[in-house]
Amino acid sequence: MAKTKTAYVCTECGADHSKWQGQCVACGEWNTLKELKLESRSSAARTERLSGYAGAQSRIESLSDISLQESPRKSTGMNELDRVLGGGLVAGAAILLGGQPGAGKSTLLLQIMSYFSQQSTVLYVTGEESLQQVAMRASRLGIQAGQMKMLTETNVETIVSVARDLNPAVVVVDSIQVMYRDGVESAPGSVSQVRESAAFLTQFAKQTGTVLWLVGHVTKDGSLAGPKVLEHMIDCSLMLEGEQHSRFRTLRGVKNRFGAVNELGIFAMLESGLKEVKNPSAIFLSRTEEPLPGSVVTVLWEGTRPLLVEIQALADESFAQPRRVAVGLDQNRLVMLLAVLHRHGGLNMGDQDVFANVVGGVKVSETSADLAVVCSVISTFRDQALPKGLVVFGEIGLSGEIRPVANGQERVLEAQKHGFTKAIVPKSNVPRTPPEGMEVVAVSRLSEVLDHI
Numbered sequence: 250m251a252k253t254k255t256a257y258v259c260t261e262c263g264a265d266h267s268k269w270q271g272q273c274v275a276c277g278e279w280n281t282l283k284e285l286k287l288e289s290r291s292s293a294a295r296t297e298r299l300s301g302y303a304g305a306q307s308r309i310e311s312l313s314d315i316s317l318q319e320s321p322r323k324s325t326g327m328n329e330l331d332r333v334l335g336g337g338l339v340a341g342a343a344i345l346l347g348g349q350p351g352a353g354k355s356t357l358l359l360q361i362m363s364y365f366s367q368q369s370t371v372l373y374v375t376g377e378e379s380l381q382q383v384a385m386r387a388s389r390l391g392i393q394a395g396q397m398k399m400l401t402e403t404n405v406e407t408i409v410s411v412a413r414d415l416n417p418a419v420v421v422v423d424s425i426q427v428m429y430r431d432g433v434e435s436a437p438g439s440v441s442q443v444r445e446s447a448a449f450l451t452q453f454a455k456q457t458g459t460v461l462w463l464v465g466h467v468t469k470d471g472s473l474a475g476p477k478v479l480e481h482m483i484d485c486s487l488m489l490e491g492e493q494h495s496r497f498r499t500l501r502g503v504k505n506r507f508g509a510v511n512e513l514g515i516f517a518m519l520e521s522g523l524k525e526v527k528n529p530s531a532i533f534l535s536r537t538e539e540p541l542p543g544s545v546v547t548v549l550w551e552g553t554r555p556l557l558v559e560i561q562a563l564a565d566e567s568f569a570q571p572r573r574v575a576v577g578l579d580q581n582r583l584v585m586l587l588a589v590l591h592r593h594g595g596l597n598m599g600d601q602d603v604f605a606n607v608v609g610g611v612k613v614s615e616t617s618a619d620l621a622v623v624c625s626v627i628s629t630f631r632d633q634a635l636p637k638g639l640v641v642f643g644e645i646g647l648s649g650e651i652r653p654v655a656n657g658q659e660r661v662l663e664a665q666k667h668g669f670t671k672a673i674v675p676k677s678n679v680p681r682t683p684p685e686g687m688e689v690v691a692v693s694r695l696s697e698v699l700d701h702i
Contacts (some may be wrong), residue, residue, distance in 0.1 A: 252286070257282040258440050283440040316602075322507075323418075323460070326364035329515060329525035331488060333500050334550070335508015340458040342507065345425075345452040345480065347465040348489035353498055354464050355376030355517075357489065357523050358421050359392055361462075366395030369418040372411070376427040377405040390522045403437065405430050405446045409453045417459060422450060423480075424464035426505045443479060451482050480504055491518070492610050496521060497532065499611065500571035502552070511614065530557040530667060533609040540637040543629030546669070548660035549613060555656070555663035557640070559608040560618060560623035567602045577607030578622065586623055586645060593649030593695045596627065603646075617654040619645040621672065622694070624702055635702060638670035643678070649695040653677035661689060673701055 257266040259282055264275035272279050322337030331337050334344075348354045348682060358373070363370045375383055380399050387394070398415060402408050404522035405428050412420055422428065426438045426528065428446040435441040447463065454461035474490055480486050484506045491498035500514040515529035534546065534557055543562045548555050575583045583605050588594050605615055620643035628635050642660055644652040654660075657678025664672055676691040683689045692698050 256285045258285045258444075259283075279541050284435070285339045285441045285444065301609065317662070323365075325361050327360075327514075327525050330361070330500065332554075333502045333508075333512045333514040334485065334503075335502075335505055335512070338460050339484075339507050340460065341455050342485060342546070343447075343454050343461045343463065343483040344485040344487065345463045345483045346487050346489065347466050347467050347555050349467055349491075352489045352491055353518055353523050354489055355383075355386065356390065356422060356518075357500075357516075358423065358462055359387055359390065360522050362397050362419065362421060363395065364388075365419050366397035367393065370396045370398065370415060371419045372398050372415055372417040373421045373423070374401060374402060374408055374645045375423050376401070378425060386471060389520075403427050403429060405449050409449065412453065412459065413457075414459075419462065420450075420454070421462040424463065424466060424673040425450075444482075447479050447482055490610075490612075495610055497526070497610065509552050513556065530555075530663070533558045533611060533666065540634035542632050542634045543625050545621050545625045545628065545635050546593070546640045546664075547618050548640060548664055549611070549615060549617060550654070550656050550660065555660050556611070557612075557663065557667060558611050560621040560625050561606045561608060562629050563604040564601045564626060564630045565597065565604075567600055571599060572602045572604075574602075575607070576603045577610065578605050578610050578618070579613075582616075582619070583622065585647070586619055587626070589645055589647060589649060589695065590623055590626065594623075594627075594699055596630065597624070598630065601630070614657075615654070616644040616652075617642045617660075619643065620651065620698065624673075624698065627702065636671060638668070640664040640669045640671070641673045643673075643675040643692070645695065651675045651694065651698070661687070673698060 257269050259275060259278065261278045261281045264271065264273055266282060269282050273281050298334055320339050322339055324331055346354055346358070362371050362373055373383070382403055383399065392512055398417065400408070400411060402516040408422065420504040425447055426445055427657055429442045430445045433441050433445050448465070450461055453459065467581045474637060485502065486504040488503055489498055490501065496518045498516045500513040500516065502508065502510050504510060515526040516523040517526055541567045544559060546557055546559050548557055559636050573580060573584050583603070587598050587603060591598065603626060605645040621641045623645060624635065624641050642654060644654055646652055652677040657674060658680040661674065661680055662684060671688045671690065673690045673692055676693045679689055679691045690701055692701070
């Protein structure tokens, strides 16, 4: 009998350890080491031979002889999803879709499978729901079955065997946390099972050219459950986000070997399923008719396109320890910006509670919103509304300088398309030819911004 080896893998960074310990030496996180059963090489090879999926014999090729022709992409029927994927699906791609419960992961995949089922055979594998539950959802959404095949199974060997006989173009596994593989002595959902099951399914997808969709759960803090090495195995990792009370959903590309990362797709959850939003900037700019203090519009750059969002701030007198609360923004960066505002702008917020929010549930990950956050804080502190046609963007340094951001001219043009008449931008981002009907103000120091607003 082959000897089974044991390792301990960190669920945060994927580092291996020979024995269990309280803290991971690689990332410094506590209580993240999980036991992982490792099969011997002979046992793993025997399993591959019995399954009939031993890889092709490796061979050496010259770099100059390798074909550079791109693989043809298949459209999913949704332009927003194609944008996040980098233009569509690539044959043999393994895609991981994560999100909170109720975000719409199964709904989105059912719509994708319905589109592909009109052209070729597809396989939908569900391990958490019964076939009747999936059929009821499909009926409610008005899904056309086409050549969609359904399977309730949690054993990956059985799934691969069925897929081998069916030869589908797309396979969906919902979800990877309930799948298990024979020979791995641990419960489904553990580090060992998730890692081995995903590796086995990904190997099948690569060898047959089948597009593989894996559904993943998320933890309480919003990160993907399971070992971090799972993201290294797959080609594309997507996160479907959205508040429970909001009908809008954002699909963000966390990793993509076939396209740009941090690409953002906007969808609306309706009774008929997820519908793509053609003009997302118009949704996040549903402002009041009269300008209000503490509100300013900025232009973000999400992936390959600009996106206009509204930044709101509220400053109120504090009767205890001053609070700094940021929703959709980095809280540490908000504290830093308030310190810069005090040092270089002469505005002391030490006795004020400061709250900052990005309207619409968008999460800002870039520094171009620094200037908008500062302007909104000044507006609410002085109780003076900024002009409604004003748009602001730029990064603020610790010495009070306004730094340029990427794609500045495209941001100004996007604001001009939505009717904005004035823009405060870094000096290096001023377009050579200002857009018609729009005043562009160039600033290089925080003191200059205070003069203009």
